[in-house]
Amino acid sequence: MLEAVELTKHFKQTKAVDRVNLYLEQGEIVGLLGPNGAGKSTTISMISTLIPPTSGDVRFHNESIIKEPAKLRNVLGIVPQEIALYSDLSAKENLRFFGRIHRLSGAELNKKVDEVLALIGLTDRQNDLVKHFSGGMKRRLNIGAALLHEPKLLIMDEPTVGIDPQSRNYILETVKRLNQEKQMTVLYTSHYMEEVEFLCDRIYIMDKGCIIASGTKDEIKNILSSEHTVEVKVEKVSESFLHALRSQPVIHHITVQERTITVLSPKEINVFRLLFQLAEKTNTVFTSVEIKTPTLEDVFLHLTGRALRD
């Protein structure tokens, strides 16, 4: 359905996106996972025809849309990371405005507005000004504004940033429902790996402007098939213990979060024995040690040496 070929974008001296290749098939949800500044937003801005690429191409049904963006735009809905709404207008007035710019009018416009309000759960608050909404409600309306013209392809740029877990779940369920009930194709960018894991059939992992891994969830996690992810909880994190860990060549990656230390090491190594030896040497007390099933976060850590939310 949609394909990005060697997509590259330079901003003066900075290479924001470097030869990105990705594709979307009809009816699937594809995740674009990466930390802040990875180039996800620039990539989707190019895919959605908002900015032209420095080089490369975007093809929609095998036709380039760089010079003829209208064909894609007609079937595209975009949910920007920012709240792209008028805060001094009510939810209904916003939806009516965005419906009208999509050439909806009369009874059709009224019907679509009512449907979308019901879908995003804002029917009761339709006449309230957006500036009085909670963050979650604004996010839901932000999505609703992209759905009025029933797009075939929905591009969502971090649609759950800064909201409560309840609203987040509501949004994720809504996206899933749109995909299942209306066969809407979704490109979903996030730096929350659990969202991408929950929603997406296929995933692209991006860092520093490049795609560093892609495939289904299982394919990506298999990258770590040769490694253990061990999570150690300690009474107190000591510099001597961390130093001892870092000096071991078989310990590939170390992350520290409060009193939890996560390490990656090859499966053939008896990492437990090594950890306990180092703890004894540095007088470190463990409160628990656990081998974890690898997550996308672990894959990202493995590939980049950094956590997704660093």
Added chain:
Amino acid sequence: MIGTFVKKQLLLFVRNRHELLILLGMPFVLITILGFALGNIMDGNDGQPAVHAKIAFVNEGDEQQDIQKFTHEVEAMRMPENEKQLLIEAARSLSPITVLKQDVFGAKPLKKYIRIVDVPPAQLNKALQDDEYTAIVRLPDEFTYQMLKHLFFQQKQPTNLFFYVNEEKAWTSEIVGQIISEFQQHYSLVSALGKAGVKEFAIPDIHVNGKIETITKKEPIRAVTYYMIGMGVMFALYVASNVGSYAFEEKQSHVFDRMLLANVSKWSYMTGIFISAMLLSFLQLMILYGATSIIYGITWPDVAAFLLVTAALSFAVGGLAVLLTSLNFRTNSEQASRFFQTVLVTMFSLVGGSFFPAGQLSNFINTLGAFTPNGASMSAYLKLLQGYHLADVAYSIVYLCIFSAATMVLSVWAFPKRGNEA
């Protein structure tokens, strides 16, 4: 589509109390404060405002030749030689034109405030069109000769001098008018012949006649009226910067991206901006002028012309709003709107005369002010209030339309192409 943009903009404007306060409340307060605070000075009731008048003298004849002609006629008359000499001396001393120029306007106390410019008769019409002059004194051919003949021999009708007043310079023209009136009233043969040393001559009781013609024959502008116009045209400019800022917010919040993805053309968007700003400005001026006119009892003699000038100013404001939007988009910042709001509006208002009749300070400022949209419209409004007709302000209306078209052309040029923003 454009109607959707306009409706949205009106809703946003109406719901923003801060904007309403600035664009409607503030000018009303300023009109009241400035109108009353400066009313005494501007209305000429009190105070000593600085006067700088430039008076054109258009002498269609020649005073010396007139005196010569009169002298020759006296010499040819049958009368005693000593009487002839007295008459000739009196005539030479009388020289009304020289006295008016040198002894009245050229007198020491007035000299630093009044500048006399001799204008050839062929350039009278040009001088009448020139707002630089506070007043024009026209002396017809054989003015001195006819006056002498009338004074001494009652042979001619009393001659007229013509005095044209520029009521746009209400303070100074009024003062100059008073001086001329004083001159008429006091420049009698008594003082003239007294000055000439003629005591025993039979003195006819005749004054120099003067005919004062004002260009409009209307009352001068009151301070509160002046500031109603001044503040109205100034705050209309703020509509342009506000609409430009709103547009930039649309870009910042990615609402504009939604429009692009809905295949809204930049022409539709810019037309929406233009019409919104034009409509907002028109409504603002109507509300402001309407309320002020009711409260302070100001009436517009030609309502149709007033509406046309208001529409032309709103047209210019629409053009400015589109230009500021383009510049904001191009620089990817709100700087253009902010610079316009904080620096340019103040400068435009200063040279355009919103705070005081700055055009009287110098010709340069006067010309500069006429090129600002607020200055051009202010001049048109003041003329209408003085009783001018639509034809007299047509130049301003055309200029405002050209200004608007020019800003629109510039904004099309400045609007960034896709992906070329700063």
